[in-house]
Amino acid sequence: MFSAKTKTLFFDSTITEGLLEGYVRLSVVKDDETGKVKDYVVMDLNGPAARVSGLNKKDIIGKSICVVMAIDRDCGEKLRDRLAETKGSKVFEYQFKQTDRRFLINHVPVSDDEILLFFAEITFRRKAEQVMQVHEILFEQAQDIILYVAMDGRIINANQKACDQYGYIKEELLSLTIQEIRHPSEAIHYEEQMALAAVDGIIFESLHTRSDGSVFPVEVSARTTETESGKLRIHIIRDITERKEQDAKIRWMACYDGLTKVLNRGGFLEILDLELQRAKEENTKIALLMFDIDKFKRYNDNFGHHVGDFVLKDVAKRVQGVLRESDYLGRFGGDEFVILVSDVQDSDYVTSLMARIHGIFKEPIIHEGYPLQVSISLGGALYPEHAEQAKGLLYHADQAMYYIKYKGGNGFQLSR
Template structure:
């Protein structure tokens, strides 16, 4: 009866047309197992047009091939599942991802006879979209939680709606505490004057800026903030990626310091000293002030290096700089020109007596012996002094004249000072 009324006597042709008309993929396979009985692959015995279109190619090029030949990157767990159904006869449902065509399918796996499986593929776009969305969310969460930078999500009311693990570690607040806070509470009060403008720029086209943030314990640290506003589920959300730049700022300060200060003595180096000299000169010209330029070096410094080594010489220079810093006025400027040569600028003097008083104090400060490896090193200096504006009105000549006066002191035996005398 079935053959007469349904198949018209040719059931094979009927079922072939039937399966080709299905809106699901149909695949009849023979499971290929290894010597240990573990499924390794499966060979395609029959398929319908849907699967041909899905796989690409023709029936002749697909039948007889294994699924790994068609999809080399297929998940081996799926082959294991087909093997279980083929051996047990118990069907199952699964979701499977084909990387080659970037699509998920809901599949039904059944076994008509032992060792074979029929797989029916349902192409449900929603499954693909949901699975892809879940993958994106999973990757986002991993990045969000493991980012070295602080990441905060802020809503239109300036409230924090999410904070990552680094934010918890850096600020000291728990996630629950963050959800009851506004972004402004993390900013140092002195940076708030720029806050509104920065947030407006974030809303417009994004902004990167530096400011200072405050931890729960009240301590502060410098940060670099990358802020951009985006729409999530119809709501405007501002994303802040915040980097702790404490180390960078310390490094920048160190570079700045080394550019201006002598590494050995921690007093201004020649470059910075000349900048300060220039400022004093300009102020004195405007306000008609006098100032003294004192140039000095260490008497018999070469002998100290030759007898006790350069480390001993370095110790002498460090002691000289320290003693001068501790005993001159804050307004006085001390710097190292190089080697054992130092320069002192004494601004706002009235007469040469002011310079003489400082020179005598300097001789006293420095004259104390420096201890080095249980040896007392005797230290004396020779000072030359030039006065602005009487001896010159420019930096070059003032230094040159002070230098001449210093060498005159040395010729007389050192341990003293002399003013420049016009020849």
């Protein structure tokens, strides 16, 4: 492989063409007066090197290295300077900004007049590495929990958000399975959910547990993907505690009165229908009571609406104190309230309850040290004696209440 005359190292073309990397043999062109390197001229190259330039080999031989590397004059000068600075055999990385191409160059000096370059383009590899770096940053800084899960359920990678949310250091989290961070009540859904994750992916809600045993609701997006090492599942998990609390608040506002915190008209009627259905199925009795505050308008007119609101809240609180947990109190609007009493034994029980409710207003309501004497007019009806539908019960309770009001108020009456 040596020429006896020139003592120059060269490679047979069968060898160079078999290389996967680019090979270029360069002649060093120097200034006759200063001895400084002026250029590097191509003496030989292989196919991979020629393909970098997009030219035929015959069009490259005898031309500057800039032609081979498909770069402009300025970039070529920088490469020549880099080659001139490199003493001995060295490997360096070089990027040609004009073409946005990056090469790994192995510089092998043969003599003062010749050098060999072996180079491989690593543009795509570097871009892939950059993408991976960005991916790693996004993975660690993501606001959602991200878990890589093996097909047998082992957690094989987790981001910082996962560690923070579950309360484990990373090593501890990677010793667990996905089943171990799910609440036990979710176990029956696991196989079905993972089967769907393997097909088109799945989004579902679940309950997860922290290291301290506390439970929190999550939304999980799970998908199975192929990697060089085989299949794995990617779980992107979002804590939806705030969303659930907001949903609960919206549902509460839809069913409850904001002032008195008892059921509103819609919420009460919904429960009334359910309790009537249950009473029919179980052959039990229920009672519907209705009352309003006698001459309530005077509190607003004489003392202001803030005092009227105070009276409404106090009335609701007092009545709730008399009822059982299984009974329901609602406000239909204004000063009109309704009560649903379930599992009633007989009319005597209802009459006794009405007497207790009426009696709690013997003591005045105290507002800022000032006593407000309050009384109510209370009427009631029984299922199934007086009516079997909600509308009929409301009618009979209302009629009984207005009978008391007609008599001057401050009393109670069960429908006859």
